[in-house]
Amino acid sequence: TVDLAVAWLGIQMDNPLINASGVMCRTVEELEALRHSAAGALITKSCTLEPRKGNPEPRYASTALGSINSMGLPNAGYRYYLDYARRYDHEHGKPLLMSVSGMSLEDNLEMMAAFDEAALPVLVELNLSCPNLPGKPQIGYDFEASARLLAEVSKVYRRPFGVKLPPYFDPVHFGEMADVLDGCPSIGFVTCINSIGNGLVIDLERESVVIRPKDGLGGIGGDYVLPTALANVREFARRLPGRHVIGCGGIRSGREAFMHILAGATVVQVGTCLYEEGPACLARIRDELVYLMQDKGYRTLTDFRGRLRTL
Numbered sequence: 001t002v003d004l005a006v007a008w009l010g011i012q013m014d015n016p017l018i019n020a021s022g023v024m025c026r027t028v029e030e031l032e033a034l035r036h037s038a039a040g041a042l043i044t045k046s047c048t049l050e051p052r053k054g055n056p057e058p059r060y061a062s063t064a065l066g067s068i069n070s071m072g073l074p075n076a077g078y079r080y081y082l083d084y085a086r087r088y089d090h091e092h093g094k095p096l097l098m099s100v101s102g103m104s105l106e107d108n109l110e111m112m113a114a115f116d117e118a119a120l121p122v123l124v125e126l127n128l129s130c131p132n133l134p135g136k137p138q139i140g141y142d143f144e145a146s147a148r149l150l151a152e153v154s155k156v157y158r159r160p161f162g163v164k165l166p167p168y169f170d171p172v173h174f175g176e177m178a179d180v181l182d183g184c185p186s187i188g189f190v191t192c193i194n195s196i197g198n199g200l201v202i203d204l205e206r207e208s209v210v211i212r213p214k215d216g217l218g219g220i221g222g223d224y225v226l227p228t229a230l231a232n233v234r235e236f237a238r239r240l241p242g243r244h245v246i247g248c249g250g251i252r253s254g255r256e257a258f259m260h261i262l263a264g265a266t267v268v269q270v271g272t273c274l275y276e277e278g279p280a281c282l283a284r285i286r287d288e289l290v291y292l293m294q295d296k297g298y299r300t301l302t303d304f305r306g307r308l309r310t311l
């Protein structure tokens with residue numbers, strides 16, 4: 001028999017699959033559907049201080065190989081998600097993670113202080129990587145700003161938390177961001193990766209872009225991003241041995257889930273595939289992972305986590 005159980009950062013999951021923040025997690029109805037799915041845990045849509053409508057539509061499109069999105073952080077505001085977390089049955093339910101993505105340092109500090117005050121048994125994932133706010137850079141690409149933000153947040157949020165990172169594409173950058181995170185003891189986990197920012201998908205028949213915001217630029221997800229996601233998981237897992245890495249990017253079957261864990265991920269998040277296929281994909285991916293482990297003779301995730309061979 002295969003055992004998919006994972007215990008990390010004080011939470012217990014019966015399988016390593018979580019939705020990627022932003023997918024199927026903006027409303028209580030969506031979160032409840034996730035809670036009743038095969039997900040081992042669930043995470044809320046990145047919240048801002050006040051509710052946001054987000055970017056003008058069309059702002060999401062799928063392609064044969066994945067997706068492009070420029071949602072623009074549409075969400076009900078942090079109080080809505082904090083309220084859901086207050087009413088949540090943490091004792092008997094699946095672990096609840098909360099994503100926070102303030103529009104400014106002050107907004108992030110105000111929200112994180114409120115989460116600290118609420119003292120709920122949730123894990124917070126601070127989003128450093130939304131690529132879709134016109135005129136706003138991804139904080140994760142500014143190492144000083146990231147270090148300052150994490151130092152300030154650690155003062156108002158006195159428990160371990162995580163960060164959602166953008167993809168990096170150069171060992172120098174893996175090293176610089178790992179140094180920033182190494183210098184922040186509050187960081188218990190890093191989620192690699194967010195979408196690959198500012199891609200452009202073209203509709204050949206219409207000779208047009210496919211989403212309205214930013215003249216068609218948006219975050220890329222799906223099959224396109226798997227190699228980049230795996231590299232970021234492996235590089236941060238190597239550089240931050242005492243922290244957990246959540247793998248996200250390109251998972252659509254047990255095979256990619258296995259690869260992320262082999263590369264060092266403790267647990268994984270599913271985005272584009274969940275958006276396109278719906279919550280049933282989580283049971284399918286979970287079962288595929290079990291069969292793959294059986295074929296390979298593994299009984300638990302620790303039997304192969306982080307054991308990617310090099311040549």
Ligand SMILES: O=C1NC(=O)NC(C(=O)O)N1
Nearest residue numbers: 071072073130132195219
């Ligand atoms: O962090 C984010 N990543 C994305 O790919 N899209 C959303 C968004 O645009 O809200 N945010």
